[in-house]
Amino acid sequence: MSIDQGRHALGVDFGTSNTVAVARWPDGRARPIIVDGSPLLPSAVYADPDGTLLVGRDAVHSARRDPARFEPNPKRRIDDDLVLLGEREVQVVDLMAAVLVRVVEEWHRAVGPVRPDVTLTCPATWGATRRGLLAEAAARAGLERVRLVAEPVAAATYFAEVLGRDVPIGSVVVVHDFGAGTFDASVVARTAEGFEVLAVDGRDDLGGLDIDAAIVEHLxxxxxxxxxxxWQRLVEPATVEDRRAQRQLWDDARIAKERLSRSQSADVMVPLLDLELHVTREELERLARPVLDQTVQVTEALLRWADLPEGRLAGVFLVGGASRIPLVATLLHRALGEAPVVIEQPELVVAEGSILADAALLASGPAAPGPTSELRLVSRDAPPDRPAPAPLPEPGPAPVSIDNMETVPQSRHELTGNRAAGDFTGGIPPAVDPWPHAQHHWIPDPEATVAAPVSPSRPHSAPPAAPHRTTTMPPRSYGTTTPRPVAPQVIRPVPHPVSRQRRRGGVLRGFQLLLSAVVLVGVPLTALLVTYTLTAGVPWNSCVTWFIEDLHRLLS
Known part of the structure; x- marks a missing residue:
């Protein structure tokens, strides 16, 4: 463990749709921080006309009055610097800090006036600039000694430390993080120091909210x-009453989705119509199947890209509230051949695991290149069946920062792809050169041994030669005499020593087979004749004569 056993610890998972905080006491007890009766704090922010920033459910309820002052996902706006809420602009750092301030308030209310060791989680693909903004938001919220941990690392740590799963050094854990607004799949390797992210992929526009939308559309x-x-009033509300009814409909759809994860049926009350509709788990699975199939395809493609050796997979861990749907585990089990692990409250995994994580701590400043410092989503914005990527343009100055420039971690094995068609990339974009302006000079090693091609059909870089019929020796000059043409010499093929060796080896192998046959037949026959001679008292020559006669009679 990376924290002092005698100190309090606070782990915060600042999510796209919800924020989760877990408190850990010095005796090892861990409890989620309850905000408004739930461990999930909506990451939404509402800018009140008087300048106050409301967060959580207060922001969601206030958004019904004026949606223009409402920002539901500050995490997605981290690259925008400023966000227009109403008639004034607010820094994104202040939006994130407002959410963290609410977490701090609930911490002091639940634990007391104690300064904890704080860990904040962020996506593994975030660069130094984004991590710096998150650390700055934590500082504005009054949090001290903040550590940053990659979300997949926190989940893998929970898988090994809290659940007690066996994850040997060198093995990997696949983290399937299916949240409310986003989906991420990661391959996390166990090292001697802890855990390290090898590859990550996902979708920013895919989550449990899409399943809620499918339920609402079904209704x-x-x-x-x-x-x-x-119904048009519920779809496009124009008044405060209609917006309140729309929020109630979506909340009931989400509650029905959660109930159908535990039971076979649930009822949804449609406001304004005063209509109660019945939804079954079979209907939920039919509605959610297109969304879940996309998550399974992304996870399968990630594992193919990682090209793991046999026996390296230690487990598949389901994280995020939407992972409760039983069909998620079923589809992954069928596709990967490994039964996934899911707990009762999967949304708490990352927050608690971050407290115990002792590897891949992410600095708020620029970090050295490495697997957990700058990663790229393997198939970000790429269709599954697209043609081979175009070659990279010539290196030149580009107005992008290191956070916007994505890099692909190299696989240790050859990428799988359509090898028959000559595609060895697996449909993955080519890696970006980390030093595009450097001059690369490659000098061949003069001492290197190069094998000559043995197949005449394989092209090589040898200089063009004359037709392989006769070789004419060049004329030589002897002193000052006039050169005379020399009769052409025909080069006759010389038997290769390997051919003789092969012929000699074939004869020896045939002699060994013949000798083995003689021994296998002769030894038992000789033992039989000797036994008959000793037991019957018959001379040896008579036994041999009788045996030959019987054999001749049998064959004729």
């Missing part, structure tokens, strides 16, 4: 037939 097919005008 709309029934409600629109009964009263299209009322």
């Amino acid at each position: 709309g097919k029934v409600c629109a037939e009964r009263d299209p005008q009322v």
Whole structure:
């Protein structure tokens, strides 16, 4: 463990849709910080007209009055610097700090006036600039001694330390993080120091909210037939009452999704229509299947890209609230052949695991290149069946920072792809040269031994030669005499020593087979004749004569 056993610790998972905080006491007890009766604090922020920033459920409820003052996902706006809420601009750092301030308030309310060791999690693909903004937001919220931990590393640490799963050094854990607004799949390797992210892929526009939207759309097919005008008010609310009804409908759809993860049926109350509709788990799985299939495809492609040796996979760990849906584990089990592990509250995994993580601590300043400092989503914005990527342009100055420039971690094995068609990239974008302006000079080693090509069909870089019929020796000059043409010499093929060796080896092998046959047949036959001679008292020549006669009679 990386924290002092005698100190309090606070782990915060600042998510896209929800923020989760876990408190750990010096005796090892760990409990989630409850905010408004739930361990999930919406990461939403609402700018009140008087300048106050409301967060969490207060922001969600206030957004019904004026949606223009509402930002539901500050984490997605981290690269924007300023966000327009109402008539004023607010820094993104202040939005994130407002959410963390609420976490600090609830910490002091639950634990007391104690300064804990704080760990904040962030995506493994975040660069130094984004990590610096998150650390600055924590400092503005009054958090001290903040450490940054990659989310997949925190999840893998929970898998090994809290659940007690066996993860030997050299093995990997696949973290399937299916949250409310985003999805990430990561391959995390166990090292002697802890855990290290090898590869990561995901979708920023895929999450549990898409399943909620599918449920609402399913309900709309029934409600629109009964009263299209009322349903249009729920789809496009224009008044405070309509927006309140729309929020209630989406909350009931989410609750029904969570209930169907535990039971076979659930009821959804449609406001404004006063209609109660019945939804079954079979309907939920049919609606969620297109979304879940995408997550499985991303995870499968990531494992193919990682090209893990046999026996390296220690487990598949489901993280994020949307992972509760039973169909998620079923589809992954069928696709990967490994039964995934999911706990009762998967949204708490990253926050608690970050407290115990002792590897891949991410600095808030520029970090040295490495697997957990700058990573690229393997198939970011790339269709699954696209043609081979175009070659990289010539290196030149580019107005992008190191956080915007994505790099692909190299695989230790050859990337799988359509080898028959000559594609060995597996559909993955080529790696970006980390030193595009450097001059690379390659000098061949004069001492290197180069094997000559043995197949005449294979092209090589030898200089063009004359037709392989006869070789004419060049004329020589002897003193001052006039050179005379020399009769052409025909080069006759000389038997290669390897051919003789092969012929000699074939004869020897045939002699060994013949000798083995003689021994296998002759030894038992001789033993049989000797035994018959001794037991019957018959001379040896008579036994041999009788045996030959019997054999001749049998064959004829």
